[in-house]
Amino acid sequence: MTNPDIEPTPPIRVVLPQHLRTLAGTAAEVPLQVAAPVTVRRVLEALEARYPALGGTIREHGTGKRRAFMRIFACEEDWSHESMDKELPDVVADGKEPLIILGAIAGG
DSSP: OOOTTSOOOOOEEEEOOHHHHHHHTOOSEEEEOOOSSOBHHHHHHHHHHHOGGGTTTSBOTTTOOBOTTEEEEETTEEOTTSOTTSBOOHHHHTTSSOEEEEEOOOOO
């Protein structure tokens, strides 16, 4: 039962690349409930909890480190090398802007 005096937090919007959408069996954009403070770590934990098939695809098993060829963007900025515990911008935490996960391409 929900408390009518507590306003529910808006879902975080996460955009996934095609290969992860296929693996998870979901749409391009996934709404997730994430407790504050909203960080990349908490978003990825919620994503992997909802879609267990994604475990180990974005972060390494055991260490939890971001995989080398996965990139994370918030507000058109690359957050891939930021601390996973740094709070995401309010517009992402409020669901106004998505957190975007991309598979990087390498080669020459």
